[in-house]
Amino acid sequence: MEKRLLKLSVNGEKYEVYINPKTLLVEVIRDHLGFTGTKRGCETVSCGACTVNIGDMSVKSCSVLAVQVEGLNVTTAEGLEKDGKLSDVQVAFLDQGAYQCGFCTSGMLMSATALLKENEGKTLTEHQIREGIEGNICRCTGYNSIVRAIDAVAQGKYKEA
Amino acid sequence: MNIKCPACKKEWPNSLQVARHMFGTGDKNHRAWIESQGYSYIDLLLSQISEPGNKSYEILSGLIEKAQDKL
Amino acid sequence: MIHDFNYLKPGSLKEALSMLAEHKDECKVICGGQSLLIVMRQGMVTPEYLLDIKHLEELNYISFDAKDGLKLGATTTHREIEKSDVIAKNYPVLVAMENKLASIQTRNWGTIGGNLAHADPAGDPGPVLIALKGSVKVGSASEERVFPLDEFFVDYFATQKNDDELILEIQVPVPEPKTGTAYQKFNLLDSDMGIVASAVSVTLNNDGTCKDARIVLGNAGPVPIRVKRAEELLVGKKYDEALFAEAGKIASEDCEPVADIHASEAQRRHVAGVYTKRMLKKAWEQAMA
């Protein structure tokens, strides 16, 4: 088994890493590139703690072979803020206390970000928001504060005046 | 006057509390005293939980009261 | 832990098929890998070669015309199906089914071809596509074959597809007029696989009697099960709640579910009946509308 050169972009930076083809995207992100904000909570693609966005699309990075994201743009929780300014979703999470232990938060933020991007300009029902984070388990909050946070952003409460 | 635990001599206002202490502690030395009175510690415990009422505790507190003057 | 493998990344479908012809059973095909990577991590699947077709754009398409109906390329993702207007317009049941298939993340990366090739009896697309009289086109370097989907699955995680074949396309005919199709799975969490599921398609004559029906149970046996006894019972009959209940009863008799910690065999049979009755009513009412 020969190692392969993988070129991908993470949080706007281009990276080149040599990997065993069986390496999972989450392993490249955490172990090779050190973006430890992305977590792992299971071995069965169940918990969503490893959620990252490829382009604007959320995926569970424990269920994607890194070699499959050759040349693609990956965003992790570390990539949400721009020049030290938090994204609207991040601020909404703070305002609503939409996290407790914080272990699921990075993945939750990525699902929320993808959901809001996909529905930009559209209204989101509470049910749509709940389905939008269905793939992410949170053991602490009971989700409702997270739903309120996403709803606040969807309602445009964080639009620059 | 206080009632003494025949095994460790700790004191309580009444014999039922001493019985509770003896069952609750249940270490070798407390078990040994109960066995020395011709009862099985574990059988008393199990009869307490298998039938309504408070028989085992009453039996034990009786034994404890009898034993007081010897302490 | 995932065992080492040699990674094959074909530049074209043609190349993919020749690689497959070369390595056959030493080779496993990965597309979205949403199911495959789990069993590989558990060490249950340890291929020598892994052939990656995720990036093959040739196989990523959704096309529809009023004559040939719907054609889905094998690497089309669940999410693309869920979001497709043309599918929403002509096969709303497919969109509804996809919307409840696992999580958004999984639907974003997982593909329809991969799902059918994995042949999990609890998979959602199988029963629905069978109810819609869908078929699947597989191909090797030398030939292409088309199977009606209700003949495609042969056992738990096993299909008619040979080791040197790839799933190329899923085909769904244009539903006849006055046809309704409904699907629901029974589970405790919205996004879970079905403990048991029922897909029903009903086509009516102008006089409102049943011209044709398909009843397909998911996760009620090694493969999606067609309840032919109940289908035959319906033909020629009119809308009748008692009839739906009778069909449900047959469904609960004719399935072969296996008990696990989530439900006993009896519960599975029972719910298969209840859901068949309900989906039949729903599909029938759609057909009348």
Add this chain to the structure above:
Amino acid sequence: MSSELRYSTFKTNVKYSVINTNVHNVDGIAKVTGRAQYTFDVTLPGMLYGKILRSPHPHAKIINIDYSKALELSGVVAVVTGKDTLGIKQGIWRRYSELCDEQILPLEKVRYIGEPVAAVAAVTEEIAEAALDLIDVEYEVLPAVYEPLDAIKKEAPTIHEGVERNVNVTRHIEWGDVDDAFAEAEKDGYIREDWFRCSGQHHMCMETRAAVSNYTPDGKLTVWTSTQSAYYHQALLAGVLGMREGDVRVIATYVGGGFGGKFELDAAQFCSAVLSKKLCRPVKIVFTREEDFIASKRRTPMFYYVRTAMKKDGTFLARESRMFSNGGAYTGMGATALYLSGFFHSFPYKWRGYRYDGYRVYTNTMPSTSMRGFGAPQAMFCSEQQIEWMCKDLGLDPFEVRRKNAHTECYEVPGQAYIQSCGMSECIDEIEKWAKSKGDLGPNRAIGVSSCGFMSGGIFNWFDSPYSFSSAVITINNDGTAELHVGCQDIGQGSNTTMAIIAAETLGVKVEDIKVHSGDTDHCPADLGAWGSRQTLMAGNAVKMACEDAKKQLLEFAYAEMGLNIVYDLDIKDRWVHVIARPERGMKYEDLVKKAIRAKDGQRIIGRGYYTPHRKGMISPAYSYMMQAVDAEIDPETGKIKIHDVMTAHDCGQPINPLGLIGQLEGAASMALGYAYLEDMPMDEGKLLNPNLVDYKVIKAPEMPPTGIIDIHTYEAEGPYGAKEAGEGLTNPTAAALGNAVFNAMGIQMKELPITPERVLKALREKKEQETK
């Protein structure tokens, strides 16, 4: 999505500037930007990865362990077994040697499937895992027993030598004249008996058990770990490794959830420490999700026999309960659950007589331990359903009956506890209003309620700590910012934020002036940690005392500085030091601090505080009260339950951090709903059948109902600023409330948890058979 603190019966005349205002968690930025580092994320230079070999047998003698082949595998650095340890039997009940019964890496025998038998350290996790297959363990398999009611039988195998009939711990709680009260009920009252079966539940922390141990040649050990009590783990590790506590440093990183499962010594901590001590290299062990499920302990499964007597008018007379709990293979924290379950089984009501016999029985299953609610959710599931059924039997209004018998302020639970603040009846009033306002809900749908109370920190020192239960030190820098060192542990519940709020309020500054330091035994004072809902009250009191101490030192100087007539009082609010009577007269807080430090010959101002409950009864210094209503709909054909709404009226005294309070109550509801109808740990001959997140069902966003909260605002004299427990207690009422909803909707009595579709259908069938008879 409604969830504001809507309601308050208690109007305080005190105007707080920080307390009960919305503030961001002090660790919020770190958590929403992915910067927060968990044990899972810790890497050190030269770090090795450890993996644990676990027993496939529920009960077996270890004859021989041969790991020579494993050592030959390239990349494997060391293998350890029980023989590499001191073989010390440890446990958290250190005062009682017979309850210290667990050797992690046992020498003689294994007692449950998944028990560690050996640990490997290798250069990669993958190699360590591969090495496990090369270790060959010779077992002599012994007969095993899995259920408490089997384990107490004469013929049952002995799990711990010398423990007769496998009875691990017993608890007897009694007050009043029980038999007399039952006798009265026999004559002219009503008595009902029921058996209940309460399942286990897994904590399912998002971060599995994890530890990185680093032993250095100077004889010091540093352990980064996911823990609820850095101090416990410092002491426990020192104990099993034969080291001095001071030579062991435990650093609690950000903790990915606890819920009661992370303060016993676990195999990740112990095995990584043993390997590191042997190799003088850092070793990291992270449990897989499966390991976490099969070998990290669980909520205690309980069998309850409940016999209750009330007068025909609904006045409670007496209750007599027997409880067998499945203790699993070792004692751990489970012994405490035995006591608390029996005590809170009487809550929140007044009984003329009460008697409880609780038995914890060893079995060959994974040990049971503390979990959010600590025995009370099981107790309430039985108690609150039986009360509902008895009201129905007697044709009484369940709200009225609960109100009539509820605890009230200044009530003494005879010989057990003294209740100071108590908003129970207000909780009942509010939930009754809410439930009635919903009107008719249609067929197969109904509201069920359950009330309960919980402790604000346990008065237990079975750990035999010589330290005060909580302590805090605040150091004021010359710019007025302050370093607050606390031993209490933030596991996501937000205790650091709560402490910052209390400190800022007391000192008269802003939250951003307070830097909270916690979770490091080298730098923070000892504290029992995050369990038993103790931190807001106990650590909160310590922080308040420390800040009052520091503030006093500042104000003493301010008096002198301002040359005030001593009849005037000074205070600090929002960084303004002023005469209370003439607020405009004063000086800037930061100026005062600079001057005060100069005046003290350059010493920084340091305030110290501590708290240990004294003369507060046997259980807790204070009790929270709550009632919860669950609105549920049952599919009569499939038994599937849909939960439409949950409403809670909750008395936690003075809320300190409203955002945190809402989060805690909503979180408790989600975990408790899981316990009520989804989560279970089925086993076959001691083997867990669902050790993964596909088969173990935790509630997800679409299933989670709205969770409204009505805040019943009381003042708890024993708590800091009148605060008491919130967040753990609310795990208690939910299962019973759902059970009562099912009862009210379908007329069936659910005596087994979880309430699954199949159990509902079974009960419906039995009801039909009854009716046709």
